Amino acid sequence: MMCTAVLFCRARLGRELLGTARTTGLWATRKITYKQGQSPEPRIREYFYYIDHQGQLFLDDTKVKNFITCFKDKQFLVFFFSRLRGNKSGRYQEHFPFLSLCGRERNFVRCDDRPLVFTHLLPGPPERLSFCGGGDKLSAPFSPKSLFMHPSSGRLYHPCPEQAGPVGLVRSALAFELSPCFEYPPGRGQSGQPSHFLWAGQRHELTNELARHFPQEEEGEGDGDGEAKGR
Numbered sequence: 001m002m003c004t005a006v007l008f009c010r011a012r013l014g015r016e017l018l019g020t021a022r023t024t025g026l027w028a029t030r031k032i033t034y035k036q037g038q039s040p041e042p043r044i045r046e047y048f049y050y051i052d053h054q055g056q057l058f059l060d061d062t063k064v065k066n067f068i069t070c071f072k073d074k075q076f077l078v079f080f081f082s083r084l085r086g087n088k089s090g091r092y093q094e095h096f097p098f099l100s101l102c103g104r105e106r107n108f109v110r111c112d113d114r115p116l117v118f119t120h121l122l123p124g125p126p127e128r129l130s131f132c133g134g135g136d137k138l139s140a141p142f143s144p145k146s147l148f149m150h151p152s153s154g155r156l157y158h159p160c161p162e163q164a165g166p167v168g169l170v171r172s173a174l175a176f177e178l179s180p181c182f183e184y185p186p187g188r189g190q191s192g193q194p195s196h197f198l199w200a201g202q203r204h205e206l207t208n209e210l211a212r213h214f215p216q217e218e219e220g221e222g223d224g225d226g227e228a229k230g231r
Helices: 004-018 075-084 172-181 209-213
Strands: 026-027 030-035 045-051 057-059 084-086 098-102 105-111 116-123 127-130 140-141 156-160 167-170 196-199 202-205
Touching: 075 084, 075 098, 116 172, 127 167, 140 172, 167 172, 172 196
Parallel strands: 045 105, 116 167
Antiparallel strands: 026 030, 045 057, 084 098, 098 105, 116 127, 127 140, 156 167, 196 202
16 A cells, blocks of 8 residues: 555646656666556555755656656655665666665655755754755754865765765755855865865864765766756
């Protein structure tokens, strides 16, 4: 039996997405073939999703991915992202590295950069970073010293709940709001990596602890479907 929250969301958003999401037939993405709602085993259903660099969630085969076609129901988003884990199911792991399980329903997920994207800074104390449209229901403690600016892409990252990986992307709009608080080494202007973050009257030395999660050659750019890239 499909989970109540998923049924609620699909009933509410089904008409909105029907015109843009291809829900029948066989469709290929990144050399993988699937059918939304396919049943590889009795009483099992499989669906496929995509998360962009703004933290917006879409059915993977939605033709036009924008604010109109993304999932916006907070109840569903909290339900979906609170169950997001690494995909160890043995199915579609190469192309959909994350999985959100709902009873007998498997929701396979791929993303432009990282699956959890911080979108808002919630006031404290203590201050928290909210991710993927979940408000205070999906959030992590804000750690100014743990912010990491990738030296190649310029994208900003912050630690996130471990179940979806230790690194979360900071949405470009929020990164822009935080940018005046960064301090750079003398003589370098803003061309290199920042060394400190000025916040709440304190000067935090950046640890760059998240750097170890990025291969040296990784540019942090993701591989979205042609959507414009943000920091």
